[in-house]
Amino acid sequence: MLPAGTLADRVAIITGGGTGLGKAMALEFARLGARVVLASRKQENLEKAAAEIAGRGGEALVVPTDVRDPGQVDNLVNRTLERFGKIDILVNNAAGNFVCPAEELSVNGWNAVVNIVLNGTFYCTRAVARHWIGQGRGGNILNIIATYAWTGGPGTVHSAAAKAGVLAMTRTLAVEWAPRGIRVNCIAPGPVDGTGAAPQLWPTEEARQAVIQAVPLGRMGTPEEIAHAAAYLVSDYAGFITGEVLTIDGGTWLGRGLFKGSR
Numbered sequence: 001m002l003p004a005g006t007l008a009d010r011v012a013i014i015t016g017g018g019t020g021l022g023k024a025m026a027l028e029f030a031r032l033g034a035r036v037v038l039a040s041r042k043q044e045n046l047e048k049a050a051a052e053i054a055g056r057g058g059e060a061l062v063v064p065t066d067v068r069d070p071g072q073v074d075n076l077v078n079r080t081l082e083r084f085g086k087i088d089i090l091v092n093n094a095a096g097n098f099v100c101p102a103e104e105l106s107v108n109g110w111n112a113v114v115n116i117v118l119n120g121t122f123y124c125t126r127a128v129a130r131h132w133i134g135q136g137r138g139g140n141i142l143n144i145i146a147t148y149a150w151t152g153g154p155g156t157v158h159s160a161a162a163k164a165g166v167l168a169m170t171r172t173l174a175v176e177w178a179p180r181g182i183r184v185n186c187i188a189p190g191p192v193d194g195t196g197a198a199p200q201l202w203p204t205e206e207a208r209q210a211v212i213q214a215v216p217l218g219r220m221g222t223p224e225e226i227a228h229a230a231a232y233l234v235s236d237y238a239g240f241i242t243g244e245v246l247t248i249d250g251g252t253w254l255g256r257g258l259f260k261g262s263r
């Protein structure tokens with residue numbers, strides 16, 4: 001765990017910060033001293049997370065936002081600046097996902113996921129970076145992707161394609177904005193319990209056990225394990241890291257190996 005004070009005085013916007021991994025990151029960033037801005041569609045989830053942060057002595061601003069709407073994203077940036085006067089960190093964590101054979105996926109289904117994951121990430125990134133560049137100051141962007149950005153993800157073509165786009169965006173902007181002092185990195189989590197992925201991707205205990213079988217470390221990850229790594233990447237400890245993907249998946253994307261029977 002990073003020491004308290006690591007993110008002192010930082011202001012962090014976290015999209016999808018009311019639930020799952022976003023909430024875990026918000027709690028951890030607040031523990032480390034950051035003031036956090038929670039942005040997603042459902043105000044009720046955001047308020048609950050903000051109350052939990054306040055209950056632990058932290059400070060959180062709630063800004064209901066649909067990241068698919070560039071106008072709402074501009075409002076998110078403006079509300080953050082009105083309240084805190086600056087932005088140091090943006091975490092693009094909001095996502096939508098469901099399992100559906102590609103040939104059965106409707107245009108609306110494709111667009112729903114791609115608009116949240118790929119377009120929403122770009123709208124938020126552009127709005128925050130415009131502010132930084134206008135002010136002549138740097139900042140930190142962390143994008144939450146998934147390992148199927150490079151392995152492919154049968155059953156989730158919308159999400160896999162969108163996350164691959166976010167990975168390309170990360171590497172592109174890491175270099176394009178390096179002279180501006182803006183770092184851009186990714187985390188690729190493996191399956192994590194206690195998040196919104198469960199009802200969408202492993203809705204039954206049987207399905208969950210099948211996922212665990214695919215993990216070399218033999219278990220799901222925890223939201224806190226992702227949050228600790230996220231805090232590191234947006235902190236000064238990672239000051240020379242940009243354009244990188246930190247995979248936190250218990251070895252899952254590497255597979256189980258071919259020769260299990262003979263080991």
Ligand SMILES: CCC/C=C/C(=O)SCCNC(=O)CCNC(=O)[C@H](O)C(C)(C)COP(=O)([O-])OP(=O)([O-])OC[C@H]1O[C@@H](n2cnc3c(N)ncnc32)[C@H](O)[C@@H]1OP(=O)([O-])[O-]
Pocket residue numbers: 095096097098099100105106107108109110112113146159189190191196197200201
């Ligand atoms: C290793 C793990 C990696 C994990 C990665 C993650 O991201 S985990 C993160 C997990 N967390 C989350 O996913 C949380 C957020 N997720 C959400 O808000 C929704 O799941 C959303 C992504 C559909 C967006 O909602 P919305 O209100 O904007 O959209 P809407 O309800 O209006 O639907 C739009 C279209 O999609 C269609 N459609 C929907 N479901 C299915 C389905 N199962 N089957 C087929 N199709 C489906 C629906 O029929 C419609 O098409 P139509 O009929 O008009 O042609």
Ligand SMILES: NC(=O)C1=CN([C@@H]2O[C@H](COP(=O)(O)OP(=O)(O)OC[C@H]3O[C@@H](n4cnc5c(N)ncnc54)[C@H](OP(=O)(O)O)[C@@H]3O)[C@@H](O)[C@H]2O)C=CC1
Pocket residue numbers: 015016017018019020021022039040041042043045065066067068092093094095096116120144145146147188189190191192193195196197198
């Ligand atoms: N959990 C896991 O096992 C894995 C998760 N991931 C990634 O981790 C991240 C967090 O997912 P997880 O915590 O599991 O799932 P959650 O469903 O808990 O989180 C997704 C969040 O995105 C928000 N969101 C969805 N659509 C929009 C939108 N249009 N505008 C703004 N916010 C939106 C939701 O809030 P609201 O409904 O209020 O809008 C929700 O808080 C995602 O990027 C996901 O792809 C990657 C690999 C594995």
